[in-house]
Amino acid sequence: MMDFLLRGVRPGDEARVLELVVELAVYEREPDAVKASVADLTAAFFGVPAAAECLVAELGGEIVGIALHARNFSTWTGKTGLYLEDLYVSPSARGMGIGRAMLVELARIAVARGYARFEWSVLDWNAPAIRFYESLGARMMDEWTVMRVDGEGLRALAAG
Template identity: 60%
Template sequence: MSAPAPSTTVLRPAHQDDVPLILELVRELAVYERLEHEAVATAADMHAALFGPRPAAEVLVAEHGGQAAGFALFFTSFSTFLGKPGLYLEDLFVRPAYRGLGIGRRLMVELARIALARGYGRFEWSVLDWNAPAIAFYRGLGAQPMDGWTVQRVTGAALQALAGASD
């Protein structure tokens, strides 16, 4: 098998050797989203989450001209209303040097194909409300905002306190 031509983009499932690359891409995404202080995952954390006995997520790596250009990290969700699983996209990131080449669109198309092939009833994700380029990109794919829904999160000390709360 020959190496891909420099102008080609290849999407592939991540493998265990990709953990350092995945962490690097996650940190680049965190910087872009102004959330680098929250990107505290270690290689051991990521390895266990992606390749441990009970993987919690999957990753598609995008390579352009043989170089890492971006990634999509996703996992299975579930809709009680549909009675079916769904695909939840946690992170989509294309490095700035590779934007405008259709890589983000290719990742989204592949995720939609995965969702359909697995019999999932939906494909969803969240986007920061200030990220106008991402919102425009998603609208161009046919995505619709979920008006009336607000993401809620419990983490860190609040999660510990909730778990320790008495009934």
């Protein structure tokens, strides 16, 4: 088995990160949902201020995993948290502990930065992911449901 390397995203990685985002969207049954571009990711990762961060996993010099994350804030704790937007490992690199290693590294980042929480969403039909997350100590927030306004609904709401 080959060793993998975890590192922060670097300029030039954006196209590969976007490819993996698209692979994730296909897996999540939303193949046409990705509207982001390489330029969008460049601005998000390297703009001032950066809107997001990305941990990547390299295997044999190729990026095979991503963990895109950003800060959030809890008024209840009065502290910042880490929100994981996307975690994905290419099928060819699964079973090597990459996903677990990425979550451990993100937890370390959260602790080192003094964040109060590390949270993410998971599709309710993705039983393997749910079992995996629970095996790491994550718990379902059963009483909470994600709400979203986007597209035309967002524009209509903004119009008052």
